[in-house]
Amino acid sequence: MSNNVIFFTQVASVVAFILTLFGIYRSLVSQKDGVIDLLREQLRQQDIKIKELLSHSPDVLAKTLSERIEIAVQEIERLKIDGGHHKKKINEKENELIKLKEQRDNLSKLITDTDLVCPDCNSPLTKREYYPISGYVDGRDVYSEDEYSEYECGLIIIGGEEESPCNGDKP
Numbered sequence: 001m002s003n004n005v006i007f008f009t010q011v012a013s014v015v016a017f018i019l020t021l022f023g024i025y026r027s028l029v030s031q032k033d034g035v036i037d038l039l040r041e042q043l044r045q046q047d048i049k050i051k052e053l054l055s056h057s058p059d060v061l062a063k064t065l066s067e068r069i070e071i072a073v074q075e076i077e078r079l080k081i082d083g084g085h086h087k088k089k090i091n092e093k094e095n096e097l098i099k100l101k102e103q104r105d106n107l108s109k110l111i112t113d114t115d116l117v118c119p120d121c122n123s124p125l126t127k128r129e130y131y132p133i134s135g136y137v138d139g140r141d142v143y144s145e146d147e148y149s150e151y152e153c154g155l156i157i158i159g160g161e162e163e164s165p166c167n168g169d170k171p
């Protein structure tokens, strides 16, 4: 696995994690304790997963997000212990999360724009290579480069043409 693949797998984990975190704050506001406990457990597991990934390939972005999430988790713990009289604090946290969500959206857009995920099912890119091509145009040899992209779902694109179809699930 290339560093790029590891990186974007990490990014996908972080994105999923942020979504989970968003769910937690929504629940906090509506004071559904059972749901909060469940989501908190999921959040912990995601956090452990991110830390494992970081130990394989430290990445500044993922590390920063992980640290911020850690702080948010501690904050939730505190709010939970103190009881349900922290509407203002919760609103502040919600705003922080909206900013994190914007960062996530920008990152997702970047990943999509650069074709680092399958356009149909969002599977990560597993291989990208450039190879030289040559031809004979107007009486002279011309040289150029073509692009080979292979995705985890089976999609292969060579020089802009689909060579092998996507077998992934649609999101």
Ligand SMILES: [Zn+2]
Pocket: 118, 119, 120, 121, 122, 123, 151, 153, 154, 155, 166, 167, 168
């Ligand atoms: Zn696909």
